Amino acid sequence: MADAATQPKEAAAAAAASTHARPGLGQRLLGRFFPALFPPGEPLEAQRRLFLIALTAPVITYVLVFAVYPAIVGLSYSLWRYNLLRPHRTAFVGFDNYVKFFSDPAMQAALWNTAVFVVAAVILEFLLGFALALLLWRDRLFSRICLALLLVPVTVTPLATGLIFRALLTADYGPIGYWARILGISGERGFLGTPSTALATIVVMDVWQWTPLMALILLAGLKAIPATTLEAARVDGATALQRLTTIVVPLMVPSILLALLLRMIDASMVFDTIYVTTNGGPNNATNVLMIAAVKEGLEFFNIGTASTIATVMLALVGLMATVFFLLIGRYEKKVAP
Amino acid sequence: MTEVSASAARRGLRLRGLAENAALVAAVIAFLAPLVWLYSTAYKPAREIFQIPPALAFTPTLENFRVLLELYDLPSLVSSSLGISLGTTAVALLVGVPGGYALARSRWKHATTLAYALLAIRMMPRVVTLMPFYLMMRDVGLLGTIWAVVLTNATLSAGFVVWMMFSYFRALPPEAEYAAQIDGRTAFGAFLFVAVPLVVPGIVASALFSIMLSWNDFLTPVFLTGVDSKPLSVALLSAYGTKDVSWGTMGALAHFATLPIVLIALVLNRYFIQGLTRGMH
Numbered sequence: 071m072a073d074a075a076t077q078p079k080e081a082a083a084a085a086a087a088s089t090h091a092r093p094g095l096g097q098r099l100l101g102r103f104f105p106a107l108f109p110p111g112e113p114l115e116a117q118r119r120l121f122l123i124a125l126t127a128p129v130i131t132y133v134l135v136f137a138v139y140p141a142i143v144g145l146s147y148s149l150w151r152y153n154l155l156r157p158h159r160t161a162f163v164g165f166d167n168y169v170k171f172f173s174d175p176a177m178q179a180a181l182w183n184t185a186v187f188v189v190a191a192v193i194l195e196f197l198l199g200f201a202l203a204l205l206l207w208r209d210r211l212f213s214r215i216c217l218a219l220l221l222v223p224v225t226v227t228p229l230a231t232g233l234i235f236r237a238l239l240t241a242d243y244g245p246i247g248y249w250a251r252i253l254g255i256s257g258e259r260g261f262l263g264t265p266s267t268a269l270a271t272i273v274v275m276d277v278w279q280w281t282p283l284m285a286l287i288l289l290a291g292l293k294a295i296p297a298t299t300l301e302a303a304r305v306d307g308a309t310a311l312q313r314l315t316t317i318v319v320p321l322m323v324p325s326i327l328l329a330l331l332l333r334m335i336d337a338s339m340v341f342d343t344i345y346v347t348t349n350g351g352p353n354n355a356t357n358v359l360m361i362a363a364v365k366e367g368l369e370f371f372n373i374g375t376a377s378t379i380a381t382v383m384l385a386l387v388g389l390m391a392t393v394f395f396l397l398i399g400r401y402e403k404k405v406a407p
Numbered sequence: 408m409t410e411v412s413a414s415a416a417r418r419g420l421r422l423r424g425l426a427e428n429a430a431l432v433a434a435v436i437a438f439l440a441p442l443v444w445l446y447s448t449a450y451k452p453a454r455e456i457f458q459i460p461p462a463l464a465f466t467p468t469l470e471n472f473r474v475l476l477e478l479y480d481l482p483s484l485v486s487s488s489l490g491i492s493l494g495t496t497a498v499a500l501l502v503g504v505p506g507g508y509a510l511a512r513s514r515w516k517h518a519t520t521l522a523y524a525l526l527a528i529r530m531m532p533r534v535v536t537l538m539p540f541y542l543m544m545r546d547v548g549l550l551g552t553i554w555a556v557v558l559t560n561a562t563l564s565a566g567f568v569v570w571m572m573f574s575y576f577r578a579l580p581p582e583a584e585y586a587a588q589i590d591g592r593t594a595f596g597a598f599l600f601v602a603v604p605l606v607v608p609g610i611v612a613s614a615l616f617s618i619m620l621s622w623n624d625f626l627t628p629v630f631l632t633g634v635d636s637k638p639l640s641v642a643l644l645s646a647y648g649t650k651d652v653s654w655g656t657m658g659a660l661a662h663f664a665t666l667p668i669v670l671i672a673l674v675l676n677r678y679f680i681q682g683l684t685r686g687m688h
Contacts, residue, residue, distance in 0.1 A: 121595070129505070133528065140539035141536050216435050217680075222438065222672070224683070227664065233643065
């Protein structure tokens with residue numbers, strides 16, 4: 071990433087800045103052990119590099135100790151039979167946990183539930199979010215006020231979202247649930263208590279909370295479209311719908327893909343809203359991978375099984391990210407070869 | 408184009424504008440109504456909450472707030488939530504701002520990749536890290552304190568802060584720092600007193616995002632904190648009603664658990680939006 075234009079200026083300035091700085095003992099020692107990082111010939115370059123490394127070191131160390139190390143340990147548990155309540159039965163079992171995971175009908179159902187939830191929620195959020203973004207596109211005070219108010223659900227803890235909808239939809243006396251039951255729209259046990267409607271209700275909750283975020287990200291993409299391009303199309307007589315399909319959407323593809331990917335990653339790890347409403351029920355209808363993993367790990371202390379579920383989740387997230395980045399890369403190559 | 412059709416087109420445009428505004432207002436109402444209802448339960452007497460059939464009108468009361476103070480140790484809950492969100496943010500900024508600066512100024516070709524990698528910590532399902540972290544915190548005696556939550560949440564926030572600051576410092580030409588060094592500042596002095604003041608908006612935006620994430624976090628504190636150190640988000644769950652602890656208490660507690668972040672997001676909306684859009688990219 072060497073920037074040829076600024077490099078000489080930079081070096082001159084650095085040289086002027088440290089006329090009385092000569093390489094210290096630490097730097098000479100580092101130069102001896104890491105000659106590639108601290109070549110002996112350029113003391114100022116080496117000093118600069120040492121300074122930048124020293125500034126990065128805390129965050130790297132911190133993340134290695136408190137995120138990467140626990141993650142590696144956690145992922146490696148998936149190869150062990152390990153229950154905190156029965157520590158004496160701990161044993162290395164290789165891929166047994168994975169074989170069990172993929173042959174367990176309950177886990178297959180959890181995988182399916184997660185997939186249905188992610189696809190349904192993200193598609194709905196995208197369609198509604200895009201419509202909202204188009205409505206908010208024109209920059210004016212009214213749009214900005216509406217955007218600020220629309221973003222309020224994003225700021226609320228997902229736990230509260232779950233509680234609000236659980237209360238509203240309670241079949242006995244909830245303001246919505248009561249009428250839905252009386253009018254026969256929901257089952258006797260309410261939307262959340264009926265297996266066929268429970269997952270769809272969780273999707274609605276997710277849509278309520280995260281559509282505004284989707285709208286915001288898409289709006290940022292819309293605002294990056296050059297106004298002159300749109301004006302030229304208008305002058306040439308393109309209708310609003312034509313401008314949308316031939317200019318706006320094609321130019322938006324990369325930011326649309328990114329918005330979809332980010333929401334899919336977060337949606338695949340949905341937990342709080344389900345935990346406080348159905349906790350995976352009724353009849354496992356809303357049992358997604360994260361709920362299954364937390365139950366196994368933090369309730370039954372089946373660390374091996376929980377790590378296996380989490381590893382599968384991580385693999386799925388990695389797969390989604392790879393596919394989307396390949397799509398974005400291919401699209402950008404097609405547009406600008 | 409005749410005058411008649413021009414005015415017809417103008418009228419059509421005005422009608423479309425009106426329809427757009429109406430749609431926006433409808434959306435705002437739809438997205439705010441559930442929250443307004445939650446807050447309103449706090450001012451309803453218990454018997455009116457459980458009225459069958461449910462009614463919208465009610466006689467306001469502050470009774471629920473009195474019950475809330477009786478049932479919950481509110482100062483302890485608030486201070487736990489504050490400690491967790493401010494502590495997390497302080498740690499994240501302390502390690503993240505210098506890290507983002509160094510990566511932005513580095514000419515190492517993998518600097519961007521490293522910044523991406525730090526952002527990608529968020530992709531890790533949290534159950535994976537929580538179990539080893541639980542054992543780690545038990546061994547060092549921090550289990551059951553807010554510090555356990557701060558230490559693990561700050562990894563997510565720090566990754567985000569590095570990414571934000573990386574993009575802000577990249578957009579800032581380094582000449583001012585070199586000039587300061589010529590004037591006798593050290594390299595660190597140039598970073599702290601010249602570069603940092605110029606990216607305060609970015610620091611505010613990422614701090615807001617970090618405060619929001621850890622204030623709203625539920626899974627980590629429910630698992631790592633104890634009775635004395637649990638934050639508002641965890642208490643909110645226990646406020647959901649069996650009939651004696653009605654929705655009224657939940658609504659009252661929700662004022663404390665959600666309104667601070669809602670108000671910060673509305674007052675500092677510009678920074679909040681920057682944090683949300685940049686943090687996602």
